[in-house]
Amino acid sequence: MIMKTKILFLLLFAGVACYAQNPTDGYFKLTRAGFQEKNAYETTAFVEKYFRVPGNTGFNASIHYVENILKKAGFVQQKQNEAEAPLTYRIEKRAMKNNTWEPVDASIAIVGETQPFISYQTNRNMIPINCGSTPAGGVTANVVYLEKIIPAEIEKMDLKGKILFSENNPSRLLQIAAKAGAIGVLGYSMPKYTQPEIHQTSIQFGSMKANSDVWTLLLSYAAKEKLKAACLKGETKLKVNIQTKIYPSEELTIIANVRGSINPAERFVFSAHVQEPGANDNASGVGTLAEMARLTAELYQVKKINPKRSLTFLWGDEIVSTRRYIMEDTTRAKGILWGMSLDMVGEDTKKTGGSFLIEKMPDPSAIWTRGTDKHTEWGAGDVGEKDLFPHYFNDFIFDICKTQGKFANWTVNYNPFEGGSDHTPFLQHKIPGLLMWHFTDVFYHTDNDRIDKVSPTEMRNVGISALTAAYTLISADENTAIATVSQVKADALTRLKTEFELSKKAIAGGKAANNEKHIIEVWCKWYVDALATIGKMPVKAETTKVGSAIKFATNEIEKQTEVYLGELKQVND
Template identity: 50%
Template sequence: MLNKIWIPLLFLFSLGCENEKPSNEKDYFDLVRAEFKGDLAYETTAYVSQYWRVAGNTGFNNSVHWIANHLEQAGYVLESVATSKDRLTYRIEKRPLKYPTWEPVNANLSIVGDSVPLLISETNRNMTYLNSASTPSKGVVGDIVHILDTLDLEKKSIKDKIIFTEMSSREVYKKALDKMALGIITYNNPSYLQPEKNKTSIQFRSLPPQVETHFWGIALSYEANERLKANLIKGKTKVQVAVETKIYPSEELTVVANIKGDKIPKERLVFSAHIQEPGANDNATGVGTQLEMATIAANLHKKGEIHMDRTLTFLWGDEIVSTQRYIEEDEERAEKIKWGISLDMVGENTAITGGSFLIEKMPDPSAIWTRGNDKHSEWGGRVLSLKDMKPHYLNDFIIDNFKKQGEFAHWEVNTNPFEGGSDHTPFLRANIPGLLLWHFTDQFYHTDNDKLDKVSKETLKNVGTAALASALQLLNSNESTALQILQKTKESAIERLEEEFNLSKTELDHGASLKEEIKIMKAWEDWYLKGFSSVLDMVGTSKSNFLEKQILNSQDELKKSVTYYISELKAQKKLSKQL
């Protein structure tokens, strides 16, 4: 029934667009596909992933200089020496760190009396807790005290001993300090890491900065945990621990590169990829993919094959911190950021890691009522409320473009409701349309088995191609683009409303509240009513009577459709009561 309601609108809309400028969407995909080979993205991933990266440390800073060197090779000019004629520029922002930076050097954990170490950092570089202090140079030997819960921690004597627990370190750290334990050894790998299969994986853990204290921590793999527990069953257990880390003052670096727009340069799209974290997929792949995107965009621009009405910005830095500061430190600049897209874990070989590529949507009603084809990742997300919704065309536009690349490359593209936790969140907090490109579930997520062998150059290429082609379309968007995206958004609305109606019918058959099902339908109605209006941001202050008329027509037809669906749900509920 819904399709019958919408067909006249779609037909009239198509007639109204006959004299509009043809879409250049295909051209952008063709241009980028011809250039994006994935070589630089993969090479950068390999370079960055060799380091355990924290803001200010050697690996982080070397990665920054790698990025800067390749930007210069691509034609970007350092802002401090650029002239007004230079359209491609970059800068490295430097700020003092509140706390010293940190990096691991070496670590060894052995059960006294055993010839084979439990762990060594050469094969398990995540065994040392982030921010862990060093032990004395010859290491320490101490009795293990097995702590089962917080009550156990209160009862047992741990002074000058080593705590072993399968609880989170957050639950034991403060008490361990107060009671003068030597350090902690923990195990708590989540089930999605498949620890019984990936027995050597260690998911990295962290302590508060060890500025005034000298506490250390060791995280165990499943294999090491089982060995240690088996030894504890036999009786009293001593371990020898040697940890060497570097903790030193440093500065935080952020790279910002721009291709300046030639018509509306203050308006911009911002890509953001964080450098810190120790893995290959997380997030050396985001760093590498974004660098190849920046290089290709520069090459196409220099050759005159593309122009940009608005400014394209690439940002590399410390996750959330750098992106949030970029937004907050310049209110005038922030007002003109039209779109923000985060690249985080974008290069996975899913045949090895599991899961699939995902587009994490801006908050929409699927983050309140997650049902049907919508599914949260195993990362999970809190249930949002209607006040958290961010209606906008960006969700459907990006999904549609990535699906096109998926069809072209036989590559799986899926979505998940909003969950947060990466560089898209500062954009959303500032009411800037923003979403996340990523992968999950990943059985090596945050572990020391997140290595280059889990990275796919083809995935790097697919993500980078779709992201850059989408950006070029948005940066040069105008009334014609707005009309095209309005139609795509309407098509998505048709599919969504029909799906939600069918889901609600089923829910009513199982005794669900009619009031709740109507609330869901009205939430999606509100989402798309506002989503249709959001395409006006492509024409800015320009008056577009035709576009505004099409938006109003679309909204009227949407309201009619929702009214019809709600009347059908009411009729179904009434009939079920009569029966």
């Protein structure tokens, strides 16, 4: 019996080694040949022209632009349900509880100077979302520079009819301004990673409470410094003009579906949010996903792909639309096996900085971030052991991206879980979800995030990787699962070795051995549990071969972990 087991093991993994070299080669060939980065770039260029807020002109125009792409690709408008045709799309319309908003124009000029020192034409983020308009023709008033915000002292000042200015986020002054009778607030709020002293014209977009009696404008570093210098010289009077539109509207979400031939209720869902005013954030996600949908329809119609499960593409309001897609139909939600957010996927990193990243589902690196692991400037999330989400999805996607990276000389990295995009609703509902993005981006959320910062090649690499992964998973068979077992096992052993070396060094440096051993144990358990999830990967029920592969891989990981724990004990002794 022991000899038979050994023979089975050798035969099984010999087959895995042979097959695992190219389980996705066929799909890579199709996506590399078919993905047209020019299409993705053109869509991105159209969307980025607009300041997009749910319900406003730019948001709706973007949705309908995607609709036209889908219709031309062969998707038909859904009447009742997704079963009507293999390729369907629908636009969901919902009345908005609050009015939508869009900017029209703005400028600030120092009275006595011929030209505004900042205007909407160059800085469309200067008007916070929900800001109202000034009277037609603008207003003229004295500006009061507040070096420090001390409410007790400000309340003693005569601010009626004046404009307050500080080098702080204007939200800190709005309530004070309204109470004191001021007409407006000018503020400044740029994080260090945007390097405002270098990129002096950038403004990150913001928002304010709707229906406020006080208007607010945001300043760039250069504008802030100019106004500050003028105020320090003496009395300064400004002419401010703001024109915005605030009106009732509908919120739109567009969803396209490629119906699976065997298990159509099971699906992979891609999500790209439309709102926000940037080119990379997130017009690039909209453009990349639109080209992915177009190519999928093309490949399906010429019978080069035959998805066994369904593939869904969603464009809407960040987090809101994805969460609603999951929560509105509990039966549908049970069939969502994977989710992926495309957010900020087009950066020309030579201009923006940073690199392409996959934000992982919560694994132990989100708790113990050490070695080469590091969080972005976005910041770590609050993750404990109870929040860990063991699944093969992390390694599966990362390895596919690395394959494309090697092929295309494309830099691929990852970061521990942080949250904040359309992957989070999936995770909150216990659905494997990942984020494809770029960071750190010095133009993140700023009005310098324009089409000249977008790389068609970057969108191509992201689109190829994402589609290849999805095609593989929605039609996964026994061989795909066994190859994934081999891949995840190798990744697990590599990670355990890395963590062992870090823990050994930590113990030698005086750290508690029990804590270091615990880290290794948690990583072992995470990978053992991740391997177990591969059993559900094949479209058909788990086979004996897949189960055996998982068992052998699990044993190897657990044995290696015991070796490392024993060596750590010796270091401690």
